[in-house]
Amino acid sequence: MKHGLTAQHITLFDECAEDFEAFHAELVAALRPKGAIEQALAERAVLCAWRLRRVYRFETGLFRKARGTWSNGTAETTSDVAVVFLRLASNEDDLSKLSRYETTLERSMQRALRALERRQMFRGEGAFAPVQDKTLVTSPESGESKASYRGRKQTERHAEING
Numbered sequence: 001m002k003h004g005l006t007a008q009h010i011t012l013f014d015e016c017a018e019d020f021e022a023f024h025a026e027l028v029a030a031l032r033p034k035g036a037i038e039q040a041l042a043e044r045a046v047l048c049a050w051r052l053r054r055v056y057r058f059e060t061g062l063f064r065k066a067r068g069t070w071s072n073g074t075a076e077t078t079s080d081v082a083v084v085f086l087r088l089a090s091n092e093d094d095l096s097k098l099s100r101y102e103t104t105l106e107r108s109m110q111r112a113l114r115a116l117e118r119r120q121m122f123r124g125e126g127a128f129a130p131v132q133d134k135t136l137v138t139s140p141e142s143g144e145s146k147a148s149y150r151g152r153k154q155t156e157r158h159a160e161i162n163g
Contacts, residue, residue, distance in 0.1 A: 010050065014057075023050060031116060034123070041116040048109035055102045062094055 007017035007024075024046050033042040066087040068077050078084060088095045 010047065012054070020050060031113075032120070033116065034120075038116055038119055041112045041119070044112035045109050045116065048105045048112065052102065052105050052109065055098065055105070058098055059095075062088055062098065 007020045011017050011020050027046045027049060028042050031042040031045065033039045063081075063084055066084045067079075068075055069087070085095075
């Protein structure tokens, strides 16, 4: 990795550094950053995406923890999801905090991706690695596919920007 952070600084005790490195390499390759600023934006997006993966594990852990309770000196476990949800919602608001954490990460990742895409479009590179849009919703004017229409419009915008 070219960034200053190593997988050991990013991964938690239950994560594998090699998994992060593979995840990082795949996403950076798809984002195709050029230059230090684009690299920093891509890093930000990748780190947020990695941290977002944790949110699902955290949520599962919260639900697992809330399943158990003590009653009359013995441990009891419930299989009633509604009971577990009520326990989580009423105790220290852990679920709400996790939801805010997830929202913050998603927004940060989206901001980095939008900024990266704007820089790439400005230098004429266009958007990230093309994604196959298999929906064949057509535009009413021409009957062309949605993906074809977007591609044509993007090409026209590039021509306007680059003169």
